[in-house]
Amino acid sequence: MPVQPLLNESELLEHLRNGSHEAFTTLYRHYSEPVYYAILAMVKDGPAAEELVQEIFTRIWQRHAEIQIRSSFAGYLFRMSRNQVHDFFRKLNREQEIYERIKNLATEEYLHVEEALLSRENAVLLQQAIGHLPPQRRRAFELCKMEGLSYAEVGEAMGISLSTVRDHMAHARQSLREYLTRHPEAVMALALFLMLHGG
Numbered sequence: 663m664p665v666q667p668l669l670n671e672s673e674l675l676e677h678l679r680n681g682s683h684e685a686f687t688t689l690y691r692h693y694s695e696p697v698y699y700a701i702l703a704m705v706k707d708g709p710a711a712e713e714l715v716q717e718i719f720t721r722i723w724q725r726h727a728e729i730q731i732r733s734s735f736a737g738y739l740f741r742m743s744r745n746q747v748h749d750f751f752r753k754l755n756r757e758q759e760i761y762e763r764i765k766n767l768a769t770e771e772y773l774h775v776e777e778a779l780l781s782r783e784n785a786v787l788l789q790q791a792i793g794h795l796p797p798q799r800r801r802a803f804e805l806c807k808m809e810g811l812s813y814a815e816v817g818e819a820m821g822i823s824l825s826t827v828r829d830h831m832a833h834a835r836q837s838l839r840e841y842l843t844r845h846p847e848a849v850m851a852l853a854l855f856l857m858l859h860g861g
Contacts, residue, residue, distance in 0.1 A: 667734055668692055676733060678726050686726065689735065690719050697739050704747045707829045791841045795834055798822075802830035 668688070677685035694715055702711040718739065722729065731738050792800050798820070805816045806827075813827045814858060820827070 667736060671735055675729065675731055676723075679729055681726060686719075686723055693736065694719065694741055696736075697743055699748060700740065701743050702742075705750060710750065716745070716752060718746055720741050725741050791838050792834070794841060795837055799830045799837070802827055803834040807830060 671689075674682075674685045674688055678689065697718065698711055699714045701714050702708065705711055705714070721742070729738075735810055795803060801820060802816055802822075805811045805819060806813065811819065812826055813831070817824050817827045822830075
């Protein structure tokens with residue numbers, strides 16, 4: 663890490679170990695920017711790099727009494743940064759794997775997903791998804807799936823033919839599948855539900 667150590671760094675580290683907020687602040691102001699740019703070079707994402715910097719210095723403060731610097735504080739920070747970045751990518755990969763698994767479920771086993779969507783626990787998620795449907799299609803879906811009417815009853819209630827009801831329902835299901843694949847937050851919420859309920 664191309665940054666010069668502070669002249670009184672060993673003294674500051676001793677004060678940090680003794681719980682000095684002032685020493686911590688001085689070290690943070692001196693090193694946070696170079697740490698940020700070192701992490702940014704690895705993760706290529708500004709907000710993520712900023713978050714990792716905050717995690718590193720939060721951890722340093724939480725463990726200030728245990729800190730043992732064998733070489734330089736800059737080297738210590740670089741090792742912490744590298745470990746945090748590795749953890750960041752491991753977590754990112756796990757989340758991506760979950761997302762891909764549930765996205766596949768949403769497209770390949772839609773009936774199971776539909777049952778989960780229609781549960782009380784996912785009422786908000788369902789409302790968000792069907793809120794994107796055209797009014798007539800949304801009404802047909804709600805009458806059939808939420809009020810339990812048959813296709814014939816939906817057609818009678820809406821004054822449309824049975825084939826039109828079938829068309830509305832087919833397009834509604836397609837729209838819900840597309841909504842799930844476009845909204846990772848919806849997929850993750852549904853993933854949690856399915857995991858908790860043995861899906």
